[in-house]
Amino acid sequence: MNGKPKPVAAATGSRFGRWLVSGPPLVYLLLFFAIPSLIMVLASFRTPGEFGGLAPLFEGGRLDLNLDSYARFFSETIYAQIFLKSVWYALFTTLFCLVLAYPLATLIAKSPKRFRDLLLLLVILPFWSNFLIRVYAWMIILGPNAALARTVNGVLAWFGHEPVPLLFSSFAVLVCLVYVHLPFMVLPLYANLEKHDQALLDAAQDLGANAWQRFWRITFPLSLPGVYAGAALVFIPALGIFAIPDILGGPEDSLIGNVIKQQFLETRDWPFGSVLSIVLTVAALALAGLAAWVARGRLGAPSSTREARA
């Protein structure tokens, strides 16, 4: 309502309509996201029960809330280490996805219109089969008797090197992390690159820029919104993943997601699991915020909102 006088009935009518439309998703998020999150925050201050779960909130007439689980996270460095390792894995995954997705997205964006839909379909084709089945498929591909391992170890033996296992290693985890997240990088990058104006590249070339300079000075900076969107879509899920290290990783490859799962299902220390989850959420938010802040400083230029205001 930008100050214009409107009939009261119409205004309330439209307000009611708006609530009608946005109400169900709001209620859904409140019930299944906000309230569970609050329960988790509360659980992080409680005492674990003797046989798992939580100890009663009121013990002998007094409220049992404490910071023990937080103290444990900050005193035992092993958790911080696993946490850092998870960040590294997620960063590597994001970087590899970016390097692999950029040429692919460029190819799709530059291919003739009638092929584009087909190529995009191929990119999202893996989603048609179950996530776990695709992860298990990598067990076969990387298995010790598969052609890949035999070839690699054959070459290594030729150089007098001992055979290495491909499966149950950080290598297997990273390969699968990249494989699973690649489409999430390709799609936003493609959406951005597809809108680029060829005239800008012609102008840059006319002004003396070679192919390399045209890429780094024009194409890449203009594609940064797509890069940031893709990076967020890859980094955040990769940070919390547990299925891939569980199936393909060795004992050294436990990530923060695995530890959280362990706390809830095996150790049955719900308060500590909650603490780890909260730290993960806060860290993901902080990194996303940092990325957005860096992006604004570096771009300096017209983000879409500034364009719209001008």
Add this chain to the structure above:
Amino acid sequence: MALLEIENVTRRFGAFTAVDKVSIGIEAGEFFTLLGPSGCGKTTLLRMIAGFDLPDGGRILLNGADLAGRPPEQRPVRTVFQSYALFPHMTVEGNVAFPLQMAKTPAVEIPAKIAAALEDVRLVGFGKRYPHELSGGQKQRVAIGRALVTHPTMLLLDEPLAALDAKLREEMQLELINLQKEVGITFVYVTHDQTEALALSHRIAVMNKGRVEQLDEPSKIYSFPKTRFVADFIGQCNLFSGPVAAGGYGVVTLDVPALGPVRVATASKLPPGSPGTIALRPEKIRIQADAPIDTPDNHYRGTVADLLYMGDVTVYKVATPGGMRVEALLANSQSGRAKFFEVGDAVDVSWSVDAGHFIEE
């Protein structure tokens, strides 16, 4: 030898010949215009000079050196694109600095060169703005400043004023003339707008269907069109066609159907019966209410069938008894009267033998 020699250049797209054996020499310091309707090959020719397109036949020589095999980034020519093509993520300064950085200009010299370029295009104080914060005319000036900052041998302008409104376009035309004079760089200008071409250029090449129909100074192109196409495309023109009835003493008489015999001065010595056309500009026709007291060479009665009142002048379409429409233009110069004639008025149109221009066909 001219600065830029276009020799027999041909460019085909499938079965369509966009540029057909064109040969043009463009002199250093010239404001040269390629003029023609859309699809005449003018933009294709410009893109071949810039290096974005390659000829299928013929050569393009700059300073005597063949440009073949040199990609656009290695040619000392710059293009001003119709869409401006400013880099949206860079400020005005960043845009103007771009070609300097590509040319490996020492960083200490760049600010002074940017300042000079922005002064040339009257954009001092706009350096920190982004393209989306500029008006169309300002964007155009940034594009020109960016193209000129490295002092290229030649500036190619592809319909640079097409996206501007009429008032601004006129202003920018004057600025372009002054700028070209100031920097002394050869301009090759592409346009479909004949008034723009006439106002700006030292020389014009009128193109049609991939060929150059006429290459001359603007006033010659306007007054002495070589072909029917040029006469028709440049400005308003009456075209009277018919077989030659008689010749002699440098004057040819054409038997124009629906009008009658029309006499025109020409050096042409066509035998009677061969086809010819007379191009006659509306402003060269005398239009008056009464029969002339002198005896003009060509003289017809008619009625005003239609008129276009344009403020400063009025264009009268006079219908002759034979059914021909003669277009005559008259300045609304009499005080106390808005215009001279109304639709339906009986008028007399006349012109001398040297008013028209004879075109052989």
